[in-house]
Amino acid sequence: MSKEKIVLCDDLADIMPPEYLDLVKDATYGNQDRGWKDVGSSKELIEQHSLCAGCPESIAFRYVLASLPAPEDTVFVGSTGCTSLVFPHVAVQNIHSLFGNQNAIASGLHRALKVRFPDKVKDVVVLAGDGATVDIGLDMTLQSWFRQEKFTTICFDNELYANTGGQESGLMQKGFVSKMAPVGKLFDKVRLPEIARESGCHYVACLTVSKPNRVEKALKNAILVAREFGPTFLQLYTPCILEIGKQSMEGLDEMKDAEAIGGRFVYKEYATDEVKKFLKEKDAEEKARKKAAKNQG
Amino acid sequence: MNKEVDVKGKKGTRSQHVKLGQKNKKDQTFTDVEDMFAAKDQQGPSFLTGSEVIRDAIKVASVDISVAYPITPQSEAAALIGELYAEGYLLDYFRGESEFAVMGQCAGASFGGARVFTTTAGPGTLRAMENFPMWAGSRLPIQVCVTCRGINSPLSIQPDTLEMHYLLETGMLVWHAETAQDLYDFILAGFIVSEQPDVHLPLANCCDGFFVTHTKDTVQKAPEDLCLTPYDPYKSPVPCMDMECPPVRMMRDPFVMKSNYISYATHASWQQEVRAAVERSRKHTIQLLGGLIETENLDREILIVSSGTAVSQGREAIRLLEEEGIKVGLVKIKTIRPFPNEELLEATANAKHIFVPEFNMAGWLAREIKALLPNNERVYAGPHVAGGMTMPSEVIAEEIKKHLGIATDSWGGC
Amino acid sequence: MSEYKVLPGPEAFLPPAAASMGVVLPDPGEAHIEGRIVPEEEAYEYAARKLLAGKVPTLFPGPLVLWKWNDKAALKAAAIRRLADAIPARLIPMADYRPKYPKIDPEAEINPNHPNLTIWHNKIDVCIFIGVHCHQANLALKIIRGGTNCYTMAMCAQAGHEDACLSFRDLTVEKIDKMTETVKRLKSEGVESQAEGFKQFKMTSAGRS
Numbered sequence: 010m011s012k013e014k015i016v017l018c019d020d021l022a023d024i025m026p027p028e029y030l031d032l033v034k035d036a037t038y039g040n041q042d043r044g045w046k047d048v049g050s051s052k053e054l055i056e057q058h059s060l061c062a063g064c065p066e067s068i069a070f071r072y073v074l075a076s077l078p079a080p081e082d083t084v085f086v087g088s089t090g091c092t093s094l095v096f097p098h099v100a101v102q103n104i105h106s107l108f109g110n111q112n113a114i115a116s117g118l119h120r121a122l123k124v125r126f127p128d129k130v131k132d133v134v135v136l137a138g139d140g141a142t143v144d145i146g147l148d149m150t151l152q153s154w155f156r157q158e159k160f161t162t163i164c165f166d167n168e169l170y171a172n173t174g175g176q177e178s179g180l181m182q183k184g185f186v187s188k189m190a191p192v193g194k195l196f197d198k199v200r201l202p203e204i205a206r207e208s209g210c211h212y213v214a215c216l217t218v219s220k221p222n223r224v225e226k227a228l229k230n231a232i233l234v235a236r237e238f239g240p241t242f243l244q245l246y247t248p249c250i251l252e253i254g255k256q257s258m259e260g261l262d263e264m265k266d267a268e269a270i271g272g273r274f275v276y277k278e279y280a281t282d283e284v285k286k287f288l289k290e291k292d293a294e295e296k297a298r299k300k301a302a303k304n305q306g
Numbered sequence: 307m308n309k310e311v312d313v314k315g316k317k318g319t320r321s322q323h324v325k326l327g328q329k330n331k332k333d334q335t336f337t338d339v340e341d342m343f344a345a346k347d348q349q350g351p352s353f354l355t356g357s358e359v360i361r362d363a364i365k366v367a368s369v370d371i372s373v374a375y376p377i378t379p380q381s382e383a384a385a386l387i388g389e390l391y392a393e394g395y396l397l398d399y400f401r402g403e404s405e406f407a408v409m410g411q412c413a414g415a416s417f418g419g420a421r422v423f424t425t426t427a428g429p430g431t432l433r434a435m436e437n438f439p440m441w442a443g444s445r446l447p448i449q450v451c452v453t454c455r456g457i458n459s460p461l462s463i464q465p466d467t468l469e470m471h472y473l474l475e476t477g478m479l480v481w482h483a484e485t486a487q488d489l490y491d492f493i494l495a496g497f498i499v500s501e502q503p504d505v506h507l508p509l510a511n512c513c514d515g516f517f518v519t520h521t522k523d524t525v526q527k528a529p530e531d532l533c534l535t536p537y538d539p540y541k542s543p544v545p546c547m548d549m550e551c552p553p554v555r556m557m558r559d560p561f562v563m564k565s566n567y568i569s570y571a572t573h574a575s576w577q578q579e580v581r582a583a584v585e586r587s588r589k590h591t592i593q594l595l596g597g598l599i600e601t602e603n604l605d606r607e608i609l610i611v612s613s614g615t616a617v618s619q620g621r622e623a624i625r626l627l628e629e630e631g632i633k634v635g636l637v638k639i640k641t642i643r644p645f646p647n648e649e650l651l652e653a654t655a656n657a658k659h660i661f662v663p664e665f666n667m668a669g670w671l672a673r674e675i676k677a678l679l680p681n682n683e684r685v686y687a688g689p690h691v692a693g694g695m696t697m698p699s700e701v702i703a704e705e706i707k708k709h710l711g712i713a714t715d716s717w718g719g720c
Numbered sequence: 721m722s723e724y725k726v727l728p729g730p731e732a733f734l735p736p737a738a739a740s741m742g743v744v745l746p747d748p749g750e751a752h753i754e755g756r757i758v759p760e761e762e763a764y765e766y767a768a769r770k771l772l773a774g775k776v777p778t779l780f781p782g783p784l785v786l787w788k789w790n791d792k793a794a795l796k797a798a799a800i801r802r803l804a805d806a807i808p809a810r811l812i813p814m815a816d817y818r819p820k821y822p823k824i825d826p827e828a829e830i831n832p833n834h835p836n837l838t839i840w841h842n843k844i845d846v847c848i849f850i851g852v853h854c855h856q857a858n859l860a861l862k863i864i865r866g867g868t869n870c871y872t873m874a875m876c877a878q879a880g881h882e883d884a885c886l887s888f889r890d891l892t893v894e895k896i897d898k899m900t901e902t903v904k905r906l907k908s909e910g911v912e913s914q915a916e917g918f919k920q921f922k923m924t925s926a927g928r929s
Contacts, residue, residue, distance in 0.1 A: 015554060018788045018797030021781055023922045024811045026829055030925050032555075056555065059821050084547050086414070087557075097557040097818040102547045104417050104558050107440055110410035113402070117373065117414025117422075122548055124370055124397035125419055131548070149410065152403040319748070319879075445855055503854060503878035504745055541878055543854030545783075552787035553816040562819045562833050572819075572833040574734050575862045579855060582739035582882075589744060 012039030012081045028056055032100055038081040042299075045072045045221035054080055056098040060091060063257030065247040065264060066165055069218040070095055073136070073163065076225040077101070078232055083132040084122070086115040088141035090172045091249075092165055109146030111137045112153040112162060119160050132232055133160040139180035140170045143199050147179075154208040157239040161231040164201065164242070167249040175252035182273065187252070198273065205242040206279040212238075212288075215277040217246040217264035223276070233291060234284050246274045319502065319590065323535035332394055334366065334533035339498045339594060342366070342528040343491070351526055356519035359486045360425070360451055361386035363493035364395070366533045370420035371398045373411045378463040379515035380425040380453040387423070405430040409437035409450075416446040417547040417558060419539030421497065424448070427515055428455035431469045435476075441508040442477025442580050444559050445544045447500040447537070448508045451493065453515040454614075454665075456693050464694020465514040467614060470642065471670040473510050477580040479587055480643040482613040483513040486523040488640070495594035497534060503541045505587040507580065512642075514615040514665060584644050591641055598646035599653060603635035607658040608706065611637040611650070611675060616663040622699035623663075627706065634706070639671070647678055659710065660685045663702050667692040726755045726885050728871045735866045737858070738882035745880045751888050752880065760888065767848075767873055767886055768902040772913045774846035774871070777809040780830050782852030784877070786813055792893070793851075799896035800850060806903045808915060812838060814849075817856045828921055828928060835860040839868040849884065850875040850891070858883045875899070 015038055017025055022033075035052035037043040047053075054074040060067045070092075077083050085103035087096045088111040096103045106114045115135045122131040142150050142164040150162065169187055170176040177190035179199040186193045202215040212234040214227040224245065231241040248263045250256065255263055267274040280288065321338040329335050337345075354362065360383040364372070372391070374384035391399035397420075402408035405426050412422045426434060431452055441448055456462030457469050473480050479500055483489040492511050500509040513519065539546035545556050562572045591598060602624075610620035617638040624634045637653050639646060654660055662672035662685060672687030679685060689705040691697045707714045722742030729735065739745075743755040751763035758766075771777045785796045804811050814830045824831050826841035832852070838844070847870055849857050854876065861872050861883035873888075874881040875896065880889035888895060907913065921928045 014550065014552075014787070014789045016788045018786060018794045020794070020797040020801040021786050021811065021813065024781075024813050024828075024920075025786060025923055026813070026815050026825070027923055027925050027927055029815055030923060034925070057821050081554075082549055084418075084549055093561070097560040098555070098821065099557070100555040102545070102549050102554055102556050102558075104414075104547055105560065106410065106413055106444070107436055110407065110413075110437075113407040113410030114414035114417065117371070117411035117416070117420075118418040118547065119414075120371060120398045120400075121415040121418025121420035125548065148403060149407050152407065156400065504880070506855075543858075543878070544856070545853060550789070552783040552789050555816050555818060557818065560819055571734065571863050571866065572859060575737075575859045578734075578737040578740070578862060579858045582737035582858070585737075585739040586745060586879075 015081060036100065037075070043075065043077070045075050045225045048072070048075050048221070054100040055095065056100065058095045058098055060095060061251050061257070063250060063260050064091075065218055065250070065260040066091055066167070067095070069165060069224070069245055069247045072218060072221050072224040073228055074099065074101070076228045077132070077134070078229055079130065079132060082130060083134060084118060086111045086118060086133065086135045088137035088146065090138040090141060092136060092138055109141050110149055111135045111141055111146060112149040115160050116153050116156065116158045119158060130236060132236065134232065135160065135162040137164060138171070139164055139166045139168065140178045143179040143201055151204070151208050154205065154210055154240045157209055159235050159239055161235045161241045161243065164244045165247045166244050167247050168198070169249060169252055171249040171252055175249070202242070202244055202277055202279065210240045210242045211281050211284050212241040213279040215244040215274065217268045217274045219261055219264040219268060227278070230288055234287065237287065238284060321535040323538060326535055330368070330533060334531055336368070336535045337532040339494055339534055342494065342532050342534070345528050345532060346526040348529055349527070351524040353522055354486060354525055355522050356486045356489055356513060357382040357386060359490045359525055360493065361390060362527055363490045364423055365390055366528055366530060367423070367494060367497055368421060368534045368536050369396050369423045370537070371415040372396055372423045373400060373402045373408045373415070374424070375402050375405055375408045375426070375430065377405070377427050377430040379455060379519045380427045380451065383451065383453070383519065384425045405434040406437065409434040409441070412448050413437060413441060413444065413446055416448050417444070419537070419546040419548050421501070421537035422448045423451070425451040425453065427453045428457050428463075428469055432457055432472065435472060438473065438476035438478055438508065443576065445506045445542070445583070446508055447506050449493065449496050449500060450508065450510055452510050452512040453519050454512055455515040458693070462694045463515070465516050465615070466666055466692050466694060467512070467514065467664065468666040468668060468692070470512050471666070471668060474643060477507065477584070478643065479507055479509040479584060479641070481509065481511050481641050482639065483511065483518065484614055484617045484638060486518060487525050489513050489518060490525055490527060491595065494528070494534060495591070497537075499587050499590045499594060501537050502587070502590050503543055505583050505590060506543050507583050507587065512614070517615040588644050591644070595640055597649065598639070598641045598644070599649045600638040600640065601636065601653050603633070604653055605656060606633045606635035607656065608632070608634045608661070608710070609637055609654060609657040609659070610634060610661050610663065610702070611639065611654070612663050613639040613642065613671060614665065616665055616697065619697050619699050619702055620663055623702035623706070626699055626703045632707070632712070642671075642674075645674060645678070650675065650678060654679055658684060661702070661706055662687055663697060664690050665692065665697065666690065722755060724755055726865070726882060728869045728885060729865045730867050730869060731865050733866065735862060737862060743882040745882055746887070746889055748890055751886070752882065753886050755882065763886060763888060764899055764902040768899065768906050769911065770846050770871055770873070770886070771807050771809065771903060772906060772911050775914055775916050776842055776844045777807050777915055778842065778844045778847045779804050779809050779811050780814050780847055780849050780852070781811065782814040782849065782857070783816060784853065785851030786815065795893045796851065796896065799893045799900070803896055803900045803903070806900045807913060810842070810918060811920060812842070814852050814860070817853070828923070830860070832856040832860040835864050836867045839864055839870045844870050846871040846873070848873045848875055854878055854881065857881055
């Protein structure tokens with residue numbers, strides 16, 4: 010939607026709940042410079058959520074929503090799990106369909122938007138957990154990459170099935186003891202970033218959400234590259250503190266540990282040579298634009 | 307209990323689309339479906355297989371997106387639609403990776419405001435099954451042509467209508483075409499009925515594999531320079547997911563739970579609403595298909611009541627019995643969901659014996675009819691064949707005679 | 721014809737959908753009153769009298785008329801305000817359809833997942849839904865019929881609602897204005913509004929003022 014459509018009718022605006030008055034006045038739809046720094050200072054696109062206190066997924070959601078290049082023309086596709094408890098409260102249209110079919114839904118959705126709005130950029134973004142992405146939905150995840158569907162897939166990797174109570178998933182570490190892995194998981198954490206790279210993703214990044222600027226950059230890269238080249242993939246470590254026996258305050262430390270040298274989530278990025286060149290040009294453009302704006306200001 | 311839908315004297319809902327009368331890029335004129343049907347007489351009949359008929363219906367149906375996956379006996383139709391795409395009649399088309407994925411891809415395209423068509427059969431229908439109640443619950447007016455085939459082990463690619471039974475409580479509209487002509491008419495009418503704002507449900511347009519898809523038949527088609535008016539996603543009873551309509555804070559479709567403040571009455575009401583929408587389709591369907599059933603000689607004490615190609619075999623059986631002086635009437639059921647309750651009660655009011663021939667082992671149609679009719683001992687569930695057997699009309703005639711205690715040259719029962 | 725009447729509840733733990741009881745939607749130019757198909761003209765008068773007879777008449781505008789997503793929406797919003805002023809009736813928005821967390825303010829908002837809370841809280845005895853997507857409107861209308869005694873009406877831009885006690889279809893700005901004119905005419909003929917005194921709330925970012 011053009012941002013101009015996200016306005017209230019004058020004659021009924023004064024009966025709307027405050028969160029909508031704020032959304033129209035202070036949200037960052039249409040703002041080229043939107044990013045994680047708007048969290049807390051502008052109206053966020055996530056209204057509220059019912060995730061556990063201190064859940065890293067909630068901060069990941071806020072960074073992602075704050076950093077979308079064009080939320081007024083973005084549609085999310087989610088899947089079943091903790092993320093689907095948040096999505097009803099997100100001020101970007103989004104779909105929950107079935108468990109695991111998110112990349113199939115996104116394929117059809119992106120194509121429909123492409124043929125209906127040939128002259129507009131419409132971003133489709135999949136955001137789902139590890140169970141949906143790598144286990145039940147792996148077939149559809151990979152096939153959308155093989156087909157070179159032009160959308161971004163984000164996996165919130167908490168290394169288990171959280172919403173059903175902490176069962177083994179394909180992205181769980183080997184040896185971890187959980188429900189359905191009573192003697193410890195018997196095989197390695199699935200190497201999804203590498204699989205994504207080999208399956209035709211043009212840009213892949215794997216990181217924790219401890220550093221908001223990194224999340225913002227990776228997300229913007231992923232979406233811009235998806236528009237131009239084809240599928241892109243982000244894997245974000247969002248530990249389920251509840252199921253790994255940590256306190257509400259310990260999510261950040263857990264992520265920092267995981268990304269330290271030798272950890273499972275040391276920052277990783279794959280991009281084709283073409284994409285590297287493209288991102289470099291984009292960065293240069295962005296710098297020039299900001300400099301010009303500063304000089305004008 | 308469903309009561310009669312009074313459609314006498316109802317005016318049809320004619321297309322109000324802004325593009326009515328304009329031309330598309332293939333030089334076809336956007337036309338109301340009833341005017342397209344009226345124009346079928348303008349040219350001579352065509353002699354086509356069912357698969358070719360599906361292609362020719364889609365050619366004039368203003369379909370935006372179709373997703374294909376090969377499974378006999380629908381593969382040819384799906385491939386022919388691909389050729390239409392290559393010729394520019396569809397905006398997008400691709401092969402998905404499995405029926406489960408294809409139905410998800412169709413859902414995505416429909417969520418995004420496109421008119422969507424696909425085809426499947428037998429094991430494909432079952433693999434896709436989780437999607438169908440989701441389609442209905444999400445109010446996605448996708449049309450899937452189901453070319454019925456066997457679903458049991460050992461695998462059979464031949465016609466068997468058992469898979470339709472699985473579709474009955476998905477919340478979809480379920481229609482059953484007898485002939486290639488039906489299939490053509492049902493596809494075009496189907497888009498219009500299922501996209502009505504008060505209906506807005508998916509449609510399973512079923513036909514019997516091979517008998518309809520692979521045999522040639524004469525068909526009256528609309529001129530190919532006409533086409534259906536496009537789908538308008540902003541008349542939908544639910545928000546289109548394109549960030550072009552309010553509210554933007556919208557999840558399709560949230561599970562309402564995990565809160566003390568929210569009642570599960572929402573879920574129950576949601577399911578009621580889907581079934582209500584099936585009911586609402588009656589008046590539109592009656593208008594476009596000329597009724598949910600067709601009948602012949604209802605004054606007779608013996609009736610054959612069925613759907614699909616079992617009706618064709620029933621007609622021939624009636625002719626054979628007529629030669630022996632046994633008079634039998636016929637009821638052809640066109641829509642299984644909505645089920646033609648009032649129509650059947652009226653049509654069978656005078657019948658003493660009601661035979662329901664079916665191409666499946668379960669006899670699900672007979673069960674539906676028995677559940678509806680008073681004095682249902684009148685209903686004889688059979689004859690049945692399954693797994694791809696044909697049902698010679700002689701078998702139907704013999705079984706009727708046997709049941710009525712008339713001497714026959716018995717084939718042995720089945 | 722169906723014998724079923726779409727009357728105010730509380731009807732049942734889970735009332736049936738009116739369509740499943742044989743109630744059929746009106747054709748263009750028609751409306752329905754309690755399941756009875758009538759010429760649209762007849763429904764204006766009936767609806768206007770219902771609104772004037774209500775103690776807490778309320779309009780529930782939905783997202784399709786709250787947001788200025790096209791020019792027509794803004795015109796409808798203005799017409800809705802005129803109607804509310806003429807009755808006079810409260811305006812309570814159905815701002816969106818999400819299961820609201822942790823809870824809604826039932827005095828100032830209605831939600832299709834638990835509309836009964838808003839009806840009960842404000843003791844609303846007659847209401848009109850307008851600009852709500854049909855699917856969500858029907859959910860709300862059924863839940864209200866199930867658990868409250870509110871007389872429900874729908875001014876629908878599409879085919880109408882059998883789950884409302886009274887429903888118009890093919891709504892336009894002109895039709896909303898016609899309803900307003902009918903209310904004004906009845907008042908000029910001596911039909912008095914029975915509405916209890918109220919002050920329409922105004923919202924700001926800080927909440928109600």
